[in-house]
Amino acid sequence: MTGFEETLQRFRAAVTGPADEIPLARAALLIARSEYPDLDTDAGERRLQDMAETLDQQLARNEAREHPRRVVQTITQLFFRELGFRGNTDHYDDPRNLYLNWVLAERRGIPVSLAIVFAEVCQRAGLDVQPIGLPGHVICRYQPAEGDPVYMDVFHGGRLLSEADCQLLVRNLFGARVPFKPHYLGALTPRQTLQRLLHNLKAGHLQRGDEERAARVIDLLLAIFPWDLDEIRDRGMLRERLGEVDSALSDLEQYVQYRAGARDIQTISETVRSLRRHVRGPAEG
Template sequence: MTLDIIFQRIKDELGKEVYPLKVIKTINKYLFKELGFKGNKDNYYDPDNSYLNQVIDKKTGIPITLSVIYLEIAKRLDFPMVGIGMPGHFLIRPEFENVGIFVDVFNQGEILFKEDCELKLKEIYQQPITLEEHFLTPVSNQQILGRMLTNLKYIYLNRQEYPKMLRIIELLLQLFPNHPLEIRDRGLLYYQLRQWEKATTDLQLYLSILPTAEDAPTIRQILQQMR
């Protein structure tokens, strides 16, 4: 099953009469009821959840990857939607004025209003959180990819799969050249891998960019240990 095939099936189902709620309901019906896509709540931190090819094959993923698939289908349908990078969650919404609805793809395409988004934050963090306006600001494709890669980066860190983590950091640095925190993390990873010369180069570069960073004393101490 490819995105093009999914798109064609949904397009055929939609017919000529197209309006926002009908498009969303039709995508939801085909993706979640007929194909069985779902959020991977049982194994949320499986790296496969962050690779789109695996998500399409297994029909399960995390909020951001399921949302990317949904966004791509909507794009092919000429139904503009945007990603919303809320703290701890990812939503999408139609890119039309005065359409105040959001779609939670991780939860079977649940339709939310602004008030529901605030309740969603409370549910995620287990405490009342004020919904700031910028929480619902659309994010760029670059930001979406960066968030997906960052998810993978920390998954591999927690699994202590350092060579894979290094590859992800390299991709992040291609996406965000000279990002100081990625340079620092690559340096710390080289240090963990006992590649002293590369670690020294990156950590010195980090300090040259952010000499007064909060962790600067710790980084200087690590550099001292490698001399």
């Protein structure tokens, strides 16, 4: 078993089971381990726990827990000013922004990775903070025991957002093509958060022409959603370009079998026929 296969096995075990029991931080650190095979994921979790204990102490010192405004001030002071987490605006497309060990070390990331760290630290300190998956941008929501939720843009220094601000953010990104829907303000599940992170990571590797790493990311995506036929197709096409003929054929045959009405079915079917000729020889068609 290769190092990646071991990590994939551990990741699959982490993301299998009831949705509310999936350990988001551990799974995100295992994604990082797929790139950094010597990564100590336990050390990453300890770092998050240390931050949470610091936050807990500051909340107690500020007598903040019963006062939502003080809670927000305390967590933003710690996370963005004292610890120095910030959005990586200079190198947004760098795949390292998606690896939690790098984000924890460099205190930089993109919205989804910063949201994971922010939410995990707050949750470990006993606060109800969840990642929120707006189209094109992940933010965080703090829900006090009483009162309205507080939305924070962790990529922009914890800037507070109203619901109207969230609507404007989506409109600025997509215009009228994506009308705002109330469910956009619902919390992402751990699986959805990991999927979002992996989609960003896949896109980053493809943008750099790194098909081998992109294919490994799809392996991780399929550990979460095994029957995502679009990902199976994409992995098959990458494997075909990487010369992994048997694996490519297996993926693309699944796609053709279960997606007979897809727009790209003719193109994929032709690729399957070509791969079959390669594997079995011209006489078998």
